[in-house]
Amino acid sequence: MKILEAKHVSKLFGGLVAINNVSLQVGKGEILGLIGPNGAGKTTLLNAMAGLNPPSTGSVFFNEKDVTGLTPEKMCHLGLARTFQIPRPFPKMTVLENVMVSTVFGKKIHRKTDAVRHCRRMLEYVEFPATEDTVSETLNAVQLKRLDLARALASEPNLLFLDELASGLTEGELKEMIAIISKIRDKGVTIVMVEHIMQVIMNLCDRLVVLQFGNKIADGLTNDVAQDPAVMEAYFGAEE
Ligand SMILES: Nc1ncnc2c1ncn2[C@@H]1O[C@H](COP(=O)(O)OP(=O)(O)OP(=O)(O)O)[C@@H](O)[C@H]1O
Ligand SMILES: [Mg+2]
Structure with missing residues (x-):
């Protein structure tokens, strides 16, 4: 198929x-x-x-x-979801907030507590190597790639x-x-x-x-x- x-x-x-x-x-x-x-x-x-x-x-x-x-x-x-050759998260947002954007857009989860739980699952899934409240503009290359992947997966x-x-x-x-x-x-x-x-x-x-x-x-x-x-x-x- x-x-x-x-x-x-x-x-x-x-x-x-x-x-x-x-x-x-x-x-x-x-x-x-x-x-x-x-x-x-x-x-x-x-x-x-x-x-x-x-x-x-x-x-x-x-x-x-x-x-x-x-x-x-x-x-x-x-x-369909995708990651980018050069990841560009919203730089001033935290890691969690960046995954939230994708979660709320892609899955139509409306209750904030459910959305936050979903984002945390995604970050755990990609074994995100920093805390969720890290501001995205401070991330290194590896962290950016993992965040981009978590963001893509968040829309399931x-x-x-x-x-x-x-x-x-x-x-x-x-x-x-x-x-x-x-x-x-x-x-x-x-x-x-x-x-x-x-x-x-x-x-x-x-x-x-x-x-x-x-x-x-x-x-x-x-x-x-x-x-x-x-x-x-x-x-x-x-x-x-
Ligand atoms: N927006 C664009 N405007 C004009 N030319 C473009 C544009 N995007 C890509 N190209 C050109 O199209 C060709 C293919 O580029 P593409 O980025 O798809 O290659 P790639 O296989 O992904 O390369 P890489 O392995 O370097 O990422 C290149 O010659 C590139 O310069
Ligand atoms: Mg390319």
Whole structure:
């Protein structure tokens, strides 16, 4: 059963073709890795599917429903949440308040005590490494990533997009992040993750889609794609 499908999606920025006629499917419950060199169009494709920057042409289906061009708010209410390559919480708000924004918006929990309890559960779930009343502008990179994840989970998505959630983490922090993402998958949440770190990709992804210069150059099981010569060449250049 597929939960998400992109059909012939292209995205142009002026004369630049950032995504060129890409189609892909995401099965319910799987972790799909969206990989490719810098500037390949990974974030642009996530945005196009999440409603942040709609496709120039092509369509997106979520649970078989055509959602092309819907706003991110609509997509959130349909069950899609995402983290950002550069997390930007409301800087003057505390950690708890930032998760509250998402909780109240996404879940329509109206009683404040219920909402606070829900936020605390989310922070616990991502093993947030500071107190909930820390002002967000003082957070370090790891804390920002965890907050962004807690915020995304607070709307109780069934489809989650992660954009380089593991970048900039130390070896130990990477292992923790892999465990947290596995836990989210085990809960039944489908995940599309943009990632560069091989350890994360090989540990978590069931399938990979590879982009290069906006084109899809590979799509298949992780082990097969990782050994595909065209993929090697995209990353490391042609062999002499
Ligand atoms: N809003 C925008 N306006 C103009 N060009 C853009 C815009 N967003 C992205 N691009 C361009 O589209 C191309 C794809 O960018 P994108 O950010 O999607 O790549 P990426 O695969 O996510 O790269 P990275 O691994 O560095 O995050 C790049 O050439 C980028 O400069
Ligand atoms: Mg990107």
